[in-house]
Amino acid sequence: MGKVTISVIKADIGGFPGHSNVHPALMEIAKEELSKLKGKILKDFRVLHCGDDLQLIMTHNKGVDNKEIHKLAWNLFVKGTKEAKRLKLYGAGQDLLKDTFSGNVKGMGPGVAEMEIEERKSEPLLVFMADKTEPGAWNYALYKMFADPFSTAGLVIDPHMHDGFTFEVHDLFEKKKVLIKTPEETYDLLALIGEPSRYVIKHVFRNSDHEIAASTSTQRLSLIAGRYVGKDDPVMIVRAQSGLPAVGEVLEPFSFPYAVAGWMRGSHHGPFMPVGFDQATPSRFDGPPRVICAGFQIANGMLEGPRDMFKDVSFDRARTMANEMADYFRRMGPFEPHRLSAAEMEYTTLPGVLKKLEKRFRKI
């Protein structure tokens, strides 16, 4: 069946209106551009959006970090930005932080999650896309999927999963990575990933054969730009079934709308709300943070799908709970822990306000 690479590359190149959605014109440009490449450099593609982020889901045979693939995504975002500017969309070109393409979109603003796999007899694959939050938002869900037997029954029941999984964790501040093996080192893993603003799970591998199971985008815009330029709005690819968590085990962690950082001005904690594609339109207080999931079967590199996984009635209660949590958090106004901690607010526009007050402080 051979190898296939799945590349999910995304950027916010302009919102409509504000930061709530992607304009249909940008979706059209993306579809047109990728259509020209299908059957050539690309095997297949889908264009989706989550909130104001344009999502390119592509399959090809070129492996991860491929210059041609990254360049075509970059060129598409540049072209889309021209139209976004013409329509005066909000924050046109927001995520294109560099002027010229340097061989890889990593470190240039767009988010990227990729994996090269040997296509199995049947290859169910889930692509998660988030808006109004940061890459560490996947930590909780990935832990539940691949290391929590109370969430994923297969860790106990399926002999192929019983040896557990290894997590590749990145320290986004020090630019270092570490491999942590579960279940043996579960507590070490939690010691790190409980701080999702800094430690982020990049990959997950199955212990029994080192097969890749999950891959995420880990770019933090503020660390690239050195200032607040909107939230990172990460993406994630997860393979499922036959010795990996079942599709339903991959989805299960999102039945609880755990709190993530982001939301209004990238400065607030709020519930991570799973929604269908047509509800991926942050509204209240520019949110609450959203997550959508596109389900595919990969067939000889072609994408069968997407199925809109969170549209299902079984996630209605998660949405209700998320809206209740939103009420709870919102009533705290500018107080922590609704507002992010001081350390995280460093990367927002708040320090500009605090600077003005500095001179007025007297010793006590």
Ligand code: F6R
């Ligand atoms: C969050 C986000 C928005 C903006 C907010 C203010 O990621 O992008 O919540 O931070 O709408 O935007 P400005 O300052 O451009 O008016």
Ligand code: MG
């Ligand atoms: Mg935006």
Ligand code: MG
């Ligand atoms: Mg966004």
